[in-house]
Amino acid sequence: MLDANLKTQLKAYLEKVTQPFEIVASLDDGAKSQEMLGLLQDIAGLSDKISLRTDGNDARKPSFSLNRINGNISLTFAGLPMGHEFTSLVLALLQVGGHPSKESQDVIEQIKGLQGEFNFETYFSLSCQNCPDVVQALNLMAVLNPNIRHVAIDGALFQDEVEARQVMSVPSIYLNGEVFGQGRMDVAQILAKLDTGAASRAADQMNAKDAFDVLVVGGGPAGASAAVYAARKGIRTGVAAERFGGQVLDTMSIENFISVKETEGPKLARALEEHVKQYDVDIMNLQRASKLIPAGADGLHTVEFENGGRLQAKTVILSTGARWREMNVPGEAEYKAKGVCFCPHCDGPLFKGKRVAVIGGGNSGVEAAIDLAGIVSHVTLLEFGESMRADAVLQAKVRSLPNVTIHTLAQTTEVLGDGQKVTGLVYKDRTTEQLHTVELEGIFVQIGLLPNSDWLKGTVELNRFGEIVVDAKGQTNIPGVFAAGDVTTVPYKQIVIAVGEGAKASLSAFDHLIRQG
Template identity: 65%
Template sequence: MLQDAIKTQLKGYLAMLAHPIVLEASLDDSPASREMHELLHDVAALSDKVEVSEHGEATRRPSFVIRRADARSGVTFAAIPMGHEFTSFVLAMLQVAGHAPKFSDDVIAQIRALPGTYNFETYVSLSCQNCPDVVQALNAMSVINPHIHNTTIDGALFQDEVTARNIMSVPQVYLNGEPFETGRADIEQILAKLDADAPRRAAEKLKDIAPFDVLIIGSGPAGASAAIYAARKGLRTGIVAERFGGQVMDTAGIENFISIPETDGPKLSAALEAHVRTYDVDVISAQRAKELFPAAQPGGLHGVALESGAILHARTVILATGAHWRHLGVPGEEEYRNKGVAYCPHCDGPFYKGKRVAVAGGGNSGVEAAIDLAGIVAHVTLLQRGSHLKADKVLQDKLHTLPNVTVLTEALTTRIEGNGRNVTGLTYRGGDGADHHIDLEGVFVQIGLLPNTDWLKGTVKLNDFGEIIVNDHGATSIPGIFAAGDATTTPYKQIVIAIGDGAKAALSAFDYLIRVPVPDEKRVAA
C-alpha cells in the first residue's frame, strides 16, 4: 500500500521509537478493513518495535489504537490515515512511544493540570489541510494527560455518524458527546476553551514584558517577513501570532510563489514560522489585538491592548493583520453555515459527493473551487455577479472543459434556502432583473476578502473598504506605525506581494527608529 519512497522515509522515523508500540486493530470484512490491515502490516514490517494485533474490540470498524506495548489505551484512528493525516499517524506513533510533543513547558504543565475526563471525537476528511492541526494537537494532549482521549474519524468511512450528527464541514470536534469546535484550532485555542483561567494567566505573564523596538501584529506572510527583516537589523522584535500563516493556512494549492513551483498553505505557513523562529523574535502566541494606543509624541511608545487584557508597548508597530473570507450577507447564510454553506472546498468538498452545489464568486478562488468540486459532486453552478469571470485565463480554460459545470454571469445571490436542517436551494437575481431558483444541497462562498481592521477604526486612517491607507514606504497616518499585506491599500492581494510588503515595512520602521530621538516618556497612557 505504501510506496517504496514513503517506506524508506518512514523507516527512518520508526527508528526513533523509544519504546515498542502495538497497532491494535478492530476490523471486519469490508474493503476498508482490508485496506487498513494492509497499511498497518506495511508499517510493522519496517520496525521490530511495531507489532500489529487484530484483536481489538472497538465498536467502530475499521479502526485501530496506537498504544505502548505495556499499556491498554492510546491514540485511536477510525480512519485509514493517508493523505493529509499520514503525518498525524506518524507523529502519534512517535509520541505514544515516548517522543515528547513539541510544546512549551508551560503548555505541557497546563495540559497535565486539566481536571476531569475528556473524550474527544474529531471528524475529518483526508483531503482537509486544516484537520491535521486539530488531530495532532488532541493526540498530543492525550499522550501527555491519561484522562484525555481522542478518536480521529474519517467521515467518508462512517457516513451514518456524519448523517446522524449532520456534519457537513470539517474538522468537527465533539467533547464527551457534545459539539466542541468547528474549524482549524491549535493547541493554545483548544486549551483556552478547556481552561477558563488561561486568558488571565496569559495576560499576567505579559504584564511586565519590556517594550519592543518593533511589534508586529499578525503572523501571515507579511508579518513573518517583517519579523525576519526587523530581527536581522538587530531590533528587539515581537510578533503577536493568533495563528501562524493567517489566511494562507486555508489555501490548498499554491503554484505562483516564485522559485517554488508547487506547495500548499500549511507547508508554506510551517516554513514561515520555522524561519521566524531561527531569529531572536519574541513570538506571542494565541493572542488577538483589540485596541491601538498611539504614542503621545514621535519616537514615544505605542500601546497595543490584547483581548486577554495584556498591553504591549513598542517604539514602532507594524500592522499585518491580513483579511478574512467575505460573506454574502444574504438571508440563510448564517443560519445554514456548516449545514450546507461552506467556505473551504478542499476541507468540506468530500461531504458533497454526488450532490448538486453552487459556488458564489468568479475570481481565482471561485473558479479553482468549482474545478476542484467538479471532480467530487454531481454538478456545480458557478455564479458571478458581474458580466464576466475575473479568474486567470488558464483557470477559465480548464473550467470550460468540465461537463458538469454551469457558469452564470450577472447572477447576484439573494437568498439561501433550507429545510431548517440543511441547505435545499438558492435564489439569485439575473441580468433580466428577475429572481431565479436553483435546487441544490451546498453553497461554497468564494467572493474575496475583507481586511481585519475593525479594531483600528478611529486610529489609523482607513479607506472606504476598511483597508489601512499606506504610502510607498508602508507608513500609515500615524508616525511610527506601519502596515503591510492584505489589510492595506497595497493593490493585488498575493502572498508574494505581502512578503515584500512586510520586508518594506520593517525596513521603514528601522529607518524611522534611527532618525527619531527617544523622548523621556517610558509608557503610553493606555
C-alpha cells in the same frame, strides 16, 4: 500498501521509537479493511517494537488504536490516514512509541495538568489541509494525558455517521458528544478553550512586558518578514498574532512563491514561524488586537487586546491580513458550517454525490467548481458580473464539464435551510429582476477578501474598502505606525508581495527609530 520508497523513509522514522506498543485493528470483510490491514502489516514489519493485533471490537470498522504496552493511551484512527493525514499517523506512531514532542515544556505541562474526562472525536477528510493540525494536536494530548481520548474519523468513509450528526465542514471536533469546534485549531487554541484561566494569565504576562522597539501585530507572511528584519537589527521585537501563519494556513497549493516550486499553506506557515523563532523575537500567539492608541508624550504606542492585555512599543507594524468575504445575505450566518462553506478542498468530500453551488466566477470560484465537479452530482456557479473573471484556460475547462451550470448576472439573495442544514438558495437574475430558487445541499463562497482592520477605524486612515492607507515606505498617517500585507492599499494580494512589504515596513520602522534618536 506502502511502496518501497515510503517504507524506507518510514523505517528510518520508526527507529526513533523507544517504547514498545501495539496496534489493535477492528476490521470487517470490506475492501477498506483489507487496505487497512495491508498498511498496518507494513508498519508492524518495520519495527520490532510494534506488534499488530486484529481482534479489536471497535464499532467503527475499519479502525485501529495505538496502545502503549502497560500504558494508558486512547488514540484511534477510524479510516485510512493517508493523504494529508499520513503525517498525523507517523507522528502518532512516534509519540506513542516514546519520541518526545517539539511542543514547549510549558504547553506539555499544561496538557498534563488538565483535569476531567475529555472524549474527543474529529471528523476529517483526506483532502483537507487544515485537518492534520487538529488531529495531531489531539493525538498528542491523548498521549500526554490519560484523561484525554481521541478518535480521528474519515468523514467520507463513515457517511452515515456524518449524516446523523449533520457534519458539513471539516475538521469538526466533538467533545463528550457535543460540538467543540470547527476549522483549523492547534494545541494552543484547544488548550485556550479547555483551560479557562489561560486568557487572563496571558493578559497578565503581556501587561508585565517592557516596551518593544518594534511591535508587529499579525503573524502572516508580512508579519513574519517584518519580525525577522527587525530582529536582525538587534532591536527589541515582539509579534502578537491572532494565529501565526494567517490566511496562508487556509491555502491549499502554493506554486508561485519564488524559489519554492510547490508547497502547501500550513507547511509554509510552519516554515515562517520556525524562521522567526531563529531570532530573539517575543512571539505572542492567539492574541486578537482590539485597539490602537497612538503615542503620547512618552513616545510609546499602545495596542490593547481582547483578553485585557496591553503592549507598548516605540514603533508598530500592522499586518493583520484579510479574511474570506461573506455574502451577507439572510441564512448565511445561520448555516455556516452547516452547508455554507469556504474551503472546497476541505469540505468537498462531505458533499459526494450531492448538489452544490459556488458563489464567484474569479479564479478561486472557477477552480472550486472544477474540483467539486469531480466529487458532487452537480455544481451551479453564480457570477455577479456579466462574465466570469477567471483565466481563460479555467473558463474553458469549467464550461466543458457536463455537470456544471453557469449563471452570470446572478446575485445571491438568500440561503435556505430546514433549521439543521442548507436546502437551497435564492438568486436574482440582475437582467430581469426575477428570483430563482436552486435546491442543493452545499454552498461554497469564493468572492474575495476583506481586510482585518475594523479595530483600527477612527485611528488609522482607511480607504473605502477598509484597507490601511500607506505610502511607498509602508508609513500610515500616524508617525511611527507602519503597515504591510493584505490589510493595506498595496495592490495584488500575493504572499510574495506581503513578504516584501513586511521587510520594507520593518526597515522603515528602524529608520524611524534611528532618526528619533
